Amino acid sequence: MTLLLAQISDLHLDGSERATRRAERVMNHLRALPRRPDAVLVTGDIADHGEEAEYEAAARLLKAPFPVYLCPGNHDERSAYRTVLLSEPAGDGPVNRAHHVPGAVILMCDSTVPGRDEGRLAPETLDWIDATLSGLAEGTPALLAFHHPPVTVHHPLPDTWPLQEPGDLAALLDAHPRVVALLTGHAHTAAASAFAGRPVIVSPAVTWTLRLPWEGDEPADRDRPPGLAYHVLDDDHRLTTHFRVVL
Secondary structure, three states, rough: OEEEEEOOOOOOOOOHHHHHHHHHHHHHHHHHHOOOOOEEEEEOEOOOOOOOOHHHHHHHHOOOOOOOOEOOOOOOOHHHHHHHHHHOOOOOOOEEEEEEEEEEEEEEEEOOOOOOEOOOOOOHHHHHHHHHHOOOOOOOOEEEEEEOOOOOOOOOOHHOOEOOOOOHHHHEEEEEOOOOEEEOOOOOOOOOEEEEEEEEEEOOOOOOEEHHHHHHHOOOEEEOOOOEEEEEEEOOEEEEEEEEEOO
């Protein structure tokens, strides 16, 4: 293995014992692994209401002996996120960060639209992705991580608030073959699809699991344990993903 990543998503920390306990279970599981991941990716909806106290709890819960990289989701609030999690001045612009890991680069991208549940990669975010990818050394693979999947997941709840204008992303990917895969959250279900010739991996949620239409009418399965994804990027730049639940 050249690169081992773990991905979690949709913690929806709200100050409740339930949300806190589920996040603790997942992070304790990751900390106890015989081989530590090279990084843990958290793909949005870290807080449930975007309040500073929720991000303060997240900072405590996500502290780990390995890098933890974040991007916001539609429940997050950019100013509080920046102030607490990044120790930066408050600001309303997209929160985009690039992280170098062994043999690759991970772009944690902001697909949120303030005040709305659907997603969009804003023009400044697309420009940032383009400039960042263009500046990488030849042969360096990249992963894009953001909250909203650019594909339908075949459930009316997440599909009501998708990534808008996915064609802009498709055009960008056509110009950058170094992008290996897209890693997302939002849907609260482990899923795999494809977009613009790339794998799309949707992380399971920490807070609750989406019950699909053929599984029942109530969408939120709160009894199912929290889930996570492991991604292995090999020397051939092939991404393999394994899903796990944390009992």
